[in-house]
Amino acid sequence: MTLAAPTQVAALSGAAATTAHQPGFCPVYRAIGVLQEKWVLHIVRALLDGEKGFNELARAVGGCNSATLTQRLEHLETLSLIGKRTEDTHGKLARSVYSLTPAGRELQGVIQAIDMWAREHLQEDDTKADHTSGCASAV
């Protein structure tokens, strides 16, 4: 959906009525709810760069504690945005590898939009060295 002028005008004049027309589910509201959770966008961005192991991912996002990362990954897996496979090593489970599902990969559009916006509008912070995860290749 695009922000066409007519739509915008209609929105300005009948927001309440418009809301009443579509009670119940709002995709973008729900999506924001998911994406605004701490670390989610970082996780998505890191995995857009390629599948990753658990600790590798934690480091790639700039350092997320394992408890929260576990919870986030489980939730994203429940939402079918990421998938997890385990690499057998000599018959024993030894390594988990996380990757984005096709639906998850589509979030590239969101990350890209953020990146484009950031490059245009965010000022460089001179005071600290911000260690980042694959900044050179993430986008």
Place this chain on the structure above:
Amino acid sequence: MTLAAPTQVAALSGAAATTAHQPGFCPVYRAIGVLQEKWVLHIVRALLDGEKGFNELARAVGGCNSATLTQRLEHLETLSLIGKRTEDTHGKLARSVYSLTPAGRELQGVIQAIDMWAREHLQEDDTKADHTSGCASAV
């Protein structure tokens, strides 16, 4: 991002080199840090729909407590993403009105990307009526 076409990869490599020349700052990482704060994306989306008063905004985002909203608005104002004006009423200050700055309005691209992704990939939740702020017209 490695997902890009070769030509784009080359272009991005150039951007990467630029980043490498300036260690420390990663625009998208920082932007994600800002946007992932609770309520921020909701606030941006609500204000894309037009300027709003404090309580009006709180309701529009689905109900944010005033302490957090105050903090968020102050931070976004510091980042020059939103502006605030006060409406004088008979010589007394009575009403604050918040709106997006031009830079803030550019976040429409991000909200739009989220919306497009959500419509394509998020399942409708049958169990609850999610009351939202101008769902049909926000983007």
Place this chain on the structure above:
DNA sequence: GCAAGTGCTTTATATTGTCAAGCGGTGTAA
């Protein structure tokens, strides 16, 4: 006067994220 609404501020409490330690496992080198 009262009611409804405004824009916050404050405090106690609830919720979320982190730190540190740890477990059972893998692989490599001495």
Place this chain on the structure above:
DNA sequence: TTACACCGCTTGACAATATAAAGCACTTGC
């Protein structure tokens, strides 16, 4: 064999953040 590095989590104590509730000074309308 031991020591070390790394893995993928789990757990409990603690820190940080968000919320609920109450409230203030103000406005408008009846």
